[in-house]
Amino acid sequence: MSKKEEKTEYVKNGKRLDGRGTEELRPLKIEVGVLSRADGSCALEWGQNKVVAAVYGPREALPKHIQNPYKALVDYQYRMATFSVPDRKNPKPGRREMEISKVSGEALEKAIFLERFPNTTIDIFVEILDSNAGTRVAALVAASAALADAGIPMRDMVSAVGVGKAGGEIILDLNKDEEDAPDAVDIPMAILPRTEEIVLLQMDGLLTPEEWKKALKLGLKGCKQVYEVQKEALRKKYLEAEKEESEPNTETATQEEGE
Amino acid sequence: MASDIVLDLRADKVIEAIKLGKRLDNRKFDEYRKLKITKNISENANGSARVLLGETDVIAGIKMVPGDPFPDTPKEGSISVGVEFLPLASPLFEPGPPRENETELARVVDRGIRESKCLDFEKLCIKEGEKVWVVFIDMYTMNDDGNLFDACSIAALSALLETKIPKLGDEYKIVKGEYSGKLHLARKPLLCTTTKIAGHLVNDACFAEEKAMEARFSVATTEDGYMAAYQKGGSGSFSPKEIDECIDLSFAKAKEIRKQL
Numbered sequence: 001m002s003k004k005e006e007k008t009e010y011v012k013n014g015k016r017l018d019g020r021g022t023e024e025l026r027p028l029k030i031e032v033g034v035l036s037r038a039d040g041s042c043a044l045e046w047g048q049n050k051v052v053a054a055v056y057g058p059r060e061a062l063p064k065h066i067q068n069p070y071k072a073l074v075d076y077q078y079r080m081a082t083f084s085v086p087d088r089k090n091p092k093p094g095r096r097e098m099e100i101s102k103v104s105g106e107a108l109e110k111a112i113f114l115e116r117f118p119n120t121t122i123d124i125f126v127e128i129l130d131s132n133a134g135t136r137v138a139a140l141v142a143a144s145a146a147l148a149d150a151g152i153p154m155r156d157m158v159s160a161v162g163v164g165k166a167g168g169e170i171i172l173d174l175n176k177d178e179e180d181a182p183d184a185v186d187i188p189m190a191i192l193p194r195t196e197e198i199v200l201l202q203m204d205g206l207l208t209p210e211e212w213k214k215a216l217k218l219g220l221k222g223c224k225q226v227y228e229v230q231k232e233a234l235r236k237k238y239l240e241a242e243k244e245e246s247e248p249n250t251e252t253a254t255q256e257e258g259e
Numbered sequence: 260m261a262s263d264i265v266l267d268l269r270a271d272k273v274i275e276a277i278k279l280g281k282r283l284d285n286r287k288f289d290e291y292r293k294l295k296i297t298k299n300i301s302e303n304a305n306g307s308a309r310v311l312l313g314e315t316d317v318i319a320g321i322k323m324v325p326g327d328p329f330p331d332t333p334k335e336g337s338i339s340v341g342v343e344f345l346p347l348a349s350p351l352f353e354p355g356p357p358r359e360n361e362t363e364l365a366r367v368v369d370r371g372i373r374e375s376k377c378l379d380f381e382k383l384c385i386k387e388g389e390k391v392w393v394v395f396i397d398m399y400t401m402n403d404d405g406n407l408f409d410a411c412s413i414a415a416l417s418a419l420l421e422t423k424i425p426k427l428g429d430e431y432k433i434v435k436g437e438y439s440g441k442l443h444l445a446r447k448p449l450l451c452t453t454t455k456i457a458g459h460l461v462n463d464a465c466f467a468e469e470k471a472m473e474a475r476f477s478v479a480t481t482e483d484g485y486m487a488a489y490q491k492g493g494s495g496s497f498s499p500k501e502i503d504e505c506i507d508l509s510f511a512k513a514k515e516i517r518k519q520l
Contacts, residue, residue: 094360098362099362100360110494197496197498200491201489202288202490203486206376207486207487254457
């Protein structure tokens with residue numbers, strides 16, 4: 001929110017302040033199955049952002065009156081650790097976290113075959129351990145990889161990315177410096193990559209319809225790049241697991257492996 | 260979620276009608292209900308408005324209060340947007356602290372106003388680093404017959420347009436009943452929401468239609484061709500083409516509503 005007094009050039013000779021190109025993601029690392037007690041889990045690092053997601057369920061929804069006899073509920077909790085931002089964050093969940101939790105949960109609802117699990121809840125907990133812009137999309141990417149790790153049937157994984165504007169340029173995956181640009185526009189978006197259905201879309205800043213067209217194109221492309229990293233993380237765990245299973249090793253591969 | 264059988268049946272009716280190209284109240288898909296704005300409904304507020312959108316009924320009131328600036332923006336005032344779903348407005352609303360629906364609505368209305376830069380925060384500075392104006396925009400629902408988002412946005416803007424700045428006496432104390440001028444708005448941001456029902460795009464959904472909707476998409480637009488906020492909600496999805504249609508609809512509908520402010 002702080003305005004820069006001097007005029008900063010956010011893109012110079014096609015390079016951004018951190019050396020990335022305008023359509024380049026920050027380094028993204030995803031690992032699934034990192035928490036043994038959870039039904040599915042994921043650790044994700046995306047630039048400075050550091051996120052851990054866990055999935056519990058489908059399990060009986062309680063208290064009983066919240067149960068839906070037609071489908072599973074999705075309870076998504078996005079939380080930031082107190083030390084994850086420059087000033088200490090109040091540990092009490094704020095309005096921002098509440099809103100992000102709501103729209104992110106709704107984004108995942110479209111992906112999951114909820115009707116297969118009536119009267120249950122699928123609980124998704126995401127904790128932000130370190131942040132530098134784009135944490136809600138990082139959380140969502142981690143959450144959907146964790147859902148897949150939990151073996152929950154889905155139409156597709158949800159993939160997400162931030163896109164926006166800084167210094168008059170439309171760029172992919174804004175970092176904090178770019179998000180603080182005086183003319184910054186931030187557009188978190190999430191899609192089901194196979195069908196390009198948009199399941200989360202938010203924006204704040206001043207944007208024209210022409211700029212949006214560019215941003216959308218860039219965002220779709222970015223989501224698909226992220227999607228590949230998600231799939232790779234799952235492949236890595238489950239192909240390895242398969243290899244281990246084929247070898248007659250007695251003590252590994254217990255039911256903790258999920259699917 | 261306790262399912263109300265009557266509501267489910269009505270939602271089925273809505274979907275049947277939409278599939279036939281109709282709405283239960285015979286509106287066109289992009290047609291808003293009758294809008295009635297009553298300004299200055301509260302003398303003690305610095306600005307206020309009551310908005311009726313069909314049967315949906317909301318009130319917005321503004322209070323300007325001298326407050327401490329944020330440390331990183333010593334010469335900027337600020338806004339604070341809140342909404343309360345009063346239990347008198349619906350059998351589904353319960354008393355208590357704001358929940359996620361209220362929080363989402365308030366934050367989306369907030370973004371539309373804040374990001375449109377209709378208020379110059381530097382002009383809300385009283386003394387740099389010491390005192391700035393905080394504009395509290397508080398909204399209350401009186402009756403929920405759907406589309407609270409747009410109704411609240413209209414109410415907030417209408418109230419802001421009427422807002423008088425309180426006169427300050429010694430030690431930044433407000434002089435009761437006296438004003439130093441009107442609050443200046445550089446733009447008129449309005450939020451318009453399009454819902455998707457049975458695969459069709461429908462504006463200004465009433466409560467029964469909201470029960471039947473798959474998803475909604477709200478866009479805050481300004482009269483000079485900018486968009487200041489997006490919010491997609493609901494468990495369904497939109498194709499990129501549908502998003503573009505929603506954006507066009509939001510610009511067109513906001514233009515119509517602006518004439519009635």
